[in-house]
Amino acid sequence: MSCPLLAPDLPQDAGEKLKKFLSKHPGVQVGGKSGAWRISGLPETLGPAVDELEKILGGPVLKEEDKQRIQYSRHTTSNGGAVMEGGATAGSTTGGNEEEDTCSICMDTFTNKKKIKCSHEFCEECLTQLVNSMGPICPLCKTVFGKMEGDQPDGTMSWIAHRHPLPGFPDCGSIVITYNIPSGTQMAKHPNPGQPHIGVIRAAYLPDNREGREVLQLLRRAFDQKLIFTVGTSRNTGGSDQVIWNDIEHKTYTYGGPLKFGYPDPGYLGRVREKLKAKGIE
Incomplete structure (x- = not known):
């Protein structure tokens, strides 16, 4: 409109x-x-x-x-x-x-x-x-009609399987994802183009079962489309010009439940799939 x-x-x-x-x-x-x-x-x-x-x-x-x-x-x-x-x-x-x-x-x-x-x-x-x-989202019905691409700075995403189960998933091991976004220079879509931004290293956790592995591959696609991180002001420190999470929920702790961004949280995998689907990733 x-x-x-x-x-x-x-x-x-x-x-x-x-x-x-x-x-x-x-x-x-x-x-x-x-x-x-x-x-x-x-x-x-x-x-x-x-x-x-x-x-x-x-x-x-x-x-x-x-x-x-x-x-x-x-x-x-x-x-x-x-x-x-x-x-x-x-x-x-x-x-x-x-x-x-x-x-x-x-x-x-x-x-x-x-x-x-x-x-x-x-x-x-x-x-x-x-x-x-x-982005390629219809303003009337919100259908994604193309490949969405964010403003995430360059970096790497890797993962490894562990034998240790997560709370709520006693019958399988866990997947540990590591995101590494180095410090660099802000681009045109960032708050202060040409100015430096502070990078981050973040870990996230998924259950190593069928659905967890499917979500891992969806997150990999989101990372490749530069949708996982952005540059802005940290809600934790208040610092500006920092690499921060975008709006795709991650579990950054293995315990503590939803309030601590951890497990157990029975609805987490479904929520993150819905969020990714809204971005055309399913």
């Missing part, structure tokens, strides 16, 4: 403020066709992003009708829809096919219409910008 920004109301230092804002909201994009300022992203990301952007810039950045379209500052009905003016509910059927010739990203007439795997259609330029900012 895409909405025009109220560009005339932006302060002189808006460019720098927008740059900092976008580094915190990778799922949101600012730009658009013909140089017009637009904000684009998934509906669930646009509302909070607009709220923060208005606080940063000290004033409204969207027209009221556009705020309604993204369900901004609206309460929800019992069926999960957002209450709109006139009593209509977002997500309800209004009849007709008014938007069948309109790109749902730029909300304009299609230019070089492209259809993706899930059959949704977008402008070629809008689709390119979407992939660059969010």
Whole structure:
């Protein structure tokens, strides 16, 4: 979904403020066709992003009708829809096919219409910008339509089998994964391109059974696609410009349960498979 920004109301230092804002909201994009300022992203990301952007810039950045379209500052009905003016509910059927010739990203007439795997259609330029900012994920149904690649710095992933069982898996040994991401220089997609980042060595554990070995191979694919780590601020130390875990859950301790990122945790393997599936890895 895409909405025009109220560009005339932006302060002189808006460019720098927008740059900092976008580094915190990778799922949101600012730009658009013909140089017009637009904000684009998934509906669930646009509302909070607009709220923060208005606080940063000290004033409204969207027209009221556009705020309604993204369900901004609206309460929800019992069926999960957002209450709109006139009593209509977002997500309800209004009849007709008014938007069948309109790109749902730029909300304009299609230019070089492209259809993706899930059959949704977008402008070629809008689709390119979407992939660059969010990866190949349909903004309407979240289907992955291409190979996702992250911004993980170069490094290595290795693993070894041990005889020692993990809590909750008494009938098999364990797999110890070692990730080694050396210190280096941040790239274009990182918070501070050209500046150094601090590397890490991390260990993670899986049961050495059929499902554990399958998850290992899925994690290997995710590592090859640069999705396991990123560069940012450490939640543990507060230090910036560090290699940190991305959003794929790992068990970094053999014991202590979920609160300690360890075992036993009966649902862990299923959760990590679902997370990887959402990234097109299954």
